[in-house]
Every structure is written in C-alpha cells, then in structure tokens.
Amino acid sequence: MPPEALDPAILRPRLPSPLRDVVDERFARHGVRLLFKRDDLIHPDLVGNKWRKLAPNLSAAAGRTVLTFGGAYSNHLRATAAAGRLLGLPTLGVIRGQELAGRPLNPSLARCAADGMRLHFIDRSTYRRKTEPETMAAILREAGAADAYVVPEGGSNSLAVRGCTALGEELRGHADVIALACGTGGTLAGLAAGLGPGQRALGIPVLKGGFLDAEIRTLQHRAFGGPRGDWSLDDRFHCGGYARTTPELDAFAADFEQRHGLPVERLYVAKMLYGLLTLTEEGAFPRGTTLAAVITGAPFTP
Numbered sequence: 001m002p003p004e005a006l007d008p009a010i011l012r013p014r015l016p017s018p019l020r021d022v023v024d025e026r027f028a029r030h031g032v033r034l035l036f037k038r039d040d041l042i043h044p045d046l047v048g049n050k051w052r053k054l055a056p057n058l059s060a061a062a063g064r065t066v067l068t069f070g071g072a073y074s075n076h077l078r079a080t081a082a083a084g085r086l087l088g089l090p091t092l093g094v095i096r097g098q099e100l101a102g103r104p105l106n107p108s109l110a111r112c113a114a115d116g117m118r119l120h121f122i123d124r125s126t127y128r129r130k131t132e133p134e135t136m137a138a139i140l141r142e143a144g145a146a147d148a149y150v151v152p153e154g155g156s157n158s159l160a161v162r163g164c165t166a167l168g169e170e171l172r173g174h175a176d177v178i179a180l181a182c183g184t185g186g187t188l189a190g191l192a193a194g195l196g197p198g199q200r201a202l203g204i205p206v207l208k209g210g211f212l213d214a215e216i217r218t219l220q221h222r223a224f225g226g227p228r229g230d231w232s233l234d235d236r237f238h239c240g241g242y243a244r245t246t247p248e249l250d251a252f253a254a255d256f257e258q259r260h261g262l263p264v265e266r267l268y269v270a271k272m273l274y275g276l277l278t279l280t281e282e283g284a285f286p287r288g289t290t291l292a293a294v295i296t297g298a299p300f301t302p
Helices: 049-061 073-088 107-114 122-128 132-141 159-163 165-170 185-195 212-224 249-258 267-283
Strands: 019-022 033-037 066-070 093-094 117-123 149-151 177-182 200-205 231-232 290-295
Touching: 049 066, 049 073, 049 159, 049 165, 049 185, 049 212, 066 073, 073 093, 073 132, 093 107, 093 122, 107 117, 107 212, 107 290, 117 132, 122 132, 132 149, 159 165, 159 185, 165 185, 177 185, 177 267, 185 200, 185 212, 185 231, 200 267, 249 267, 267 290
Parallel strands: 033 290, 066 093, 066 149, 093 117, 177 200, 177 290, 200 231
Antiparallel strands: 019 033
C-alpha cells in the first residue's frame, strides 16, 4: 500500500466545517442566538464527528486491518467501513448479537459489507465483556485478526479525543455554549478541551444510565492527563435509550426539518435539538447567549 493512502487528508475533508446562523423564533424570543456547526458536511462518507474521531486512528493503523465494534445500526461501523473502502484498508466489524449471524443483513450492515467490511458476530454477553483483556484476545483469535488495529465501540479513545479538540478550537470566540449529542463521550471530551475561556460544552446523552460523566472524565485523563475545559451533561432527553424515539420527538424533528430545510438525524441530532429547545424554554440560557449546536451526523439512507 502506498504511504499516501494511509493519510486520511487525501480524502479532502471540508475543514473547518461551516458555522451558520439559524433563524428560529422559538430561541430568538428568549434572547438566544442559535448557530449550527455543520460537522455533517465534513465528508459525504465519514460524516460529522466520525471524521474527527476516525482520522487519527486510521493514520495510526498504518495499513493494518482496522477492527472495531458496534450494534446492528451503528453509524460508527458504517463510517469505518467507508473509510476502509476509500483508503484501501481492510476493516472488520465485531457485531453485537450472535443471533443476527443467520439472518439477512439489515440495510446498515449491508452497507458495511458492500464497503468491504468483514462482519463477525458475537453473543451479547461476550460483547459486554469485550474490554476485558482475556475476552478481547479471544475475540481477536476467533475473528482471525490477532494483528488488527483495534478501535473501541463508538471510536472513542485517546487519539479520537485529541482529534476532537479541533472542533473546540474552530468554535473559539463564536459561541458561549456549544451543545452536541453524546454516545460514548469522546467528542465532548475533546470539544471541551479545545474551547477557549468563558465557553462551555453541553452534552445531551442519547443512552440512558447516567454512566457518561465518569466515561468522559476517564477519556480526558487518558488523553490529557486530567480534566480539561468546562462541560456538563443533561440526561433527560434520551427518549428511552439508544435508537429509541417517541412520537413527540418524531413530531419535533419533522417540524424542525420543515422549518429549516435540514434533514434531522433521529438517533442523535434530534434528541440534542429537542433538548436545547426545552432548556431554552426553561430559561437555562441567559438572554444574549449564543448557542452553537453541533450537527454530528445525517440521516442514514440505504
């Protein structure tokens, strides 16, 4: 493989991603200026924060098979598979749910396979223990990938966190509060570290359980040696957990799309926007606040 094929920069990402004003009277009547940080426009195949997290890991893989983990509808798996296709890197996805092995692939996994990703299904109990060294070693052996470069579920590791500091740096001086949806917490950990004085990051977790605070602290410790930046979480808007929605959320997202002509990704972005509107109406942001919403992804179309 030629050395230049290992540099994701050859894919010409759109960086910095666009920052755009959004006119929405629901925010304006509370004195809040709303901006969209359009990370969904960075690259058509490595959408949103997936670029920021994957690019440093793809470089570190140095041509080895990239092995990573995810559920049957994982955005991270699709982005990794697309990166493998574009850069000529072999990829292997370890999928949660052994029972899926004998079924037709859903559209998300079918896209991964079409992009050249080899799929390896494991049972849910083993999947929960995948970070244990003995379990990880067994997974690698069974998948025939003992020498693979391993990227964790969601792509959040120290390289990814440091890669996401650029997001905060791009927003310095532009907003008081920067909000984004959180899955594994890596993007928020890096974003907060990259912001300037007086700015804070707000995470809207899309999974229930209240575990993310400790995860983000651990990620920052591993990436930077300790805490960085001003950040907080609001756990009220997960709508029942990952990949769960409610009729109210769906109606909100459809209305938002109609108002602004922006296709709203339901699993992450819709929950974040719904949370921001709720917080605005609760008076959480003082009048005169500039609020930047990071659009971390786009709806998946098979």
